[in-house]
Amino acid sequence: MKVEKIPVMQTQSNLQNYDEAYANFDWAEVEKEFSWYETGKVNMAYEAIDRHLLTPRKDKIALQFINDTREESYSYAQLSELSNKFGNVLRKLGIVKGDRVFVFMPRTPELYVSVLGTLKVGAIVGPLFEAFMEAAVRDRLEDSEAVAIVTTAALLPRVPVNELPALKHVIVFGSEEELAEGLISYEKEMAEASSDLEIQWVDREDGLILHYTSGSTGKPKGVLHVHNAMIQHLQTGKWILDFQEDDIFWCTADPGWVTGTSYGIFSPWLNGVTMVVRGGRFSPENWYSTIEKYKVTVWYSAPTSFRMLMGAGDEVVKQFDLSSLRHVLSVGEPLNPEVVYWGLRTLNQRIHDNWWMTETGGQLISNYRCMEIKPGSMGKPFPGIHATIIDDQGNELPPNRMGNLAIRTGWPAMMRKIWNNPAKYQEYFNFPGWYVSGDSAYRDEEGYFWFQGRIDDVINTSGERVGPFEVESKLVEHPAVAEAGVIGKPDPVRGEIVKAFISLRAGYEPSDELMDEIRKFVREGLAAHAAPREIEFRDKLPKTRSGKIMRRVLKAWELGLPTGDLSTLED
Numbered sequence: 001m002k003v004e005k006i007p008v009m010q011t012q013s014n015l016q017n018y019d020e021a022y023a024n025f026d027w028a029e030v031e032k033e034f035s036w037y038e039t040g041k042v043n044m045a046y047e048a049i050d051r052h053l054l055t056p057r058k059d060k061i062a063l064q065f066i067n068d069t070r071e072e073s074y075s076y077a078q079l080s081e082l083s084n085k086f087g088n089v090l091r092k093l094g095i096v097k098g099d100r101v102f103v104f105m106p107r108t109p110e111l112y113v114s115v116l117g118t119l120k121v122g123a124i125v126g127p128l129f130e131a132f133m134e135a136a137v138r139d140r141l142e143d144s145e146a147v148a149i150v151t152t153a154a155l156l157p158r159v160p161v162n163e164l165p166a167l168k169h170v171i172v173f174g175s176e177e178e179l180a181e182g183l184i185s186y187e188k189e190m191a192e193a194s195s196d197l198e199i200q201w202v203d204r205e206d207g208l209i210l211h212y213t214s215g216s217t218g219k220p221k222g223v224l225h226v227h228n229a230m231i232q233h234l235q236t237g238k239w240i241l242d243f244q245e246d247d248i249f250w251c252t253a254d255p256g257w258v259t260g261t262s263y264g265i266f267s268p269w270l271n272g273v274t275m276v277v278r279g280g281r282f283s284p285e286n287w288y289s290t291i292e293k294y295k296v297t298v299w300y301s302a303p304t305s306f307r308m309l310m311g312a313g314d315e316v317v318k319q320f321d322l323s324s325l326r327h328v329l330s331v332g333e334p335l336n337p338e339v340v341y342w343g344l345r346t347l348n349q350r351i352h353d354n355w356w357m358t359e360t361g362g363q364l365i366s367n368y369r370c371m372e373i374k375p376g377s378m379g380k381p382f383p384g385i386h387a388t389i390i391d392d393q394g395n396e397l398p399p400n401r402m403g404n405l406a407i408r409t410g411w412p413a414m415m416r417k418i419w420n421n422p423a424k425y426q427e428y429f430n431f432p433g434w435y436v437s438g439d440s441a442y443r444d445e446e447g448y449f450w451f452q453g454r455i456d457d458v459i460n461t462s463g464e465r466v467g468p469f470e471v472e473s474k475l476v477e478h479p480a481v482a483e484a485g486v487i488g489k490p491d492p493v494r495g496e497i498v499k500a501f502i503s504l505r506a507g508y509e510p511s512d513e514l515m516d517e518i519r520k521f522v523r524e525g526l527a528a529h530a531a532p533r534e535i536e537f538r539d540k541l542p543k544t545r546s547g548k549i550m551r552r553v554l555k556a557w558e559l560g561l562p563t564g565d566l567s568t569l570e571d
């Protein structure tokens, strides 16, 4: 199949020539950008915030916050001061380097202050989605033996304070009443705390952040990252997000998800740009008006959000002035070509897909501004990253062969352990020298990578391998289809058949005719063997909070099996 390429739109970007950069790159050069290169004193929060106070960025806005009730901005100097205070609050409680401190809050400025303050005393931060229920909170605090949690009055009932022996301190923000015995008021402590703090210097290999992520089975695993990750956060910010001094950057991800910390805290602030944070619920109007109001220039979001915006129709977009945008990116799930074309049509922007994982800590494969985009491809490896496709024996495969997406070990932001679970950690490294991602993909002859699915999601029907993503992408091109999740359903004759779960766009009703029409649409547009033999219409599809369609839940529904850990399910 001949793939149409989208040409480079603007010639201005930090990265000018991908091949040249790839050939000559050395991570050691990036180290020179940090103050620890001279001083030997390492701390992420210092590099992301305090370092800028010695430069004209001191009074620049670091955080522009908005939700339904608050609109506030904080300069780098103000964030430095507030996080110093919070560091002192923790220090007074006896919190020291290596302790785990969890942050369980909606997106408000206090969340960001808490994260930075935690890092400044050398503790490891554990971010949680505000939507977590008690069991999810308990699992994570128990496994990590967290000593403190910062939360809000509204979320406090979901913290099982008396059931966690290691948990000594519960800091509560936003309580209108006197707090119960043993609880600590965020506001009261902050008001009393000094804004002078001696930062706890750490080693580059010391713990930074613990992100819990769900696998296909079992309890969520705690993926540990270390301060050294900043090397990659800084450089990918330069070359993938293309940060320029005057950028207004909006990453739509919540810090409960790795995208919301690596690229919703660390990377933008290491690069000294202004970051917009929007709290509250998603609506197309809220989102477009955020771009318009703050003149967002660089926008990093996820396919699920783009699909929702696309589903809201082109009329809505036209009501807003989005001309400030100069660079748009996507992560988390395969970016359907349909969405890429929507971006060109309505935003006049190429949407740059990139691929990485909680475990990888930073972006690894991406589309770059200086490179042609093949819609549906996640792009090429970042300079300094060696990505390949290997078979089940660990041999590298030639172009156009589907296999395991693997990365040569040793990039700066790679996870350093799975908390309490060395065996699980080891499973990623069964082939010496390679990190095996669990994703299946292929690489074309021009070096572009194409995602096919999670290894366990790939469908085998009558001996043909079908990547669910390809089918889903074709399905969402149909005017009636809002979202689609595709699984292999066991079949005595064909091994598996392709089954699609579909949610319809507003104005469409399920019917047998529509089913036939959609099936025909895939058969003619993609391949006969890829057309779903079964289609089931659903009002909503099960998705994670980061927007991933949970195919394993669809599969469990189908087979009447237990759905496993659902703590990251959206609703």
Ligand code: 6R9
Binding pocket: 213, 258, 259, 330, 331, 332, 333, 334, 335, 353, 354, 355, 356, 357, 358, 359, 378, 437, 438, 439, 451, 453, 454, 546
């Ligand atoms: C950052 C993040 C990782 C998994 C990954 C893959 C899927 C992420 C993707 C993508 C296709 C992309 N994924 N980016 N699939 N194209 N551009 O998403 O981390 O939540 O740990 O998920 O997400 O399956 O293995 P995480």
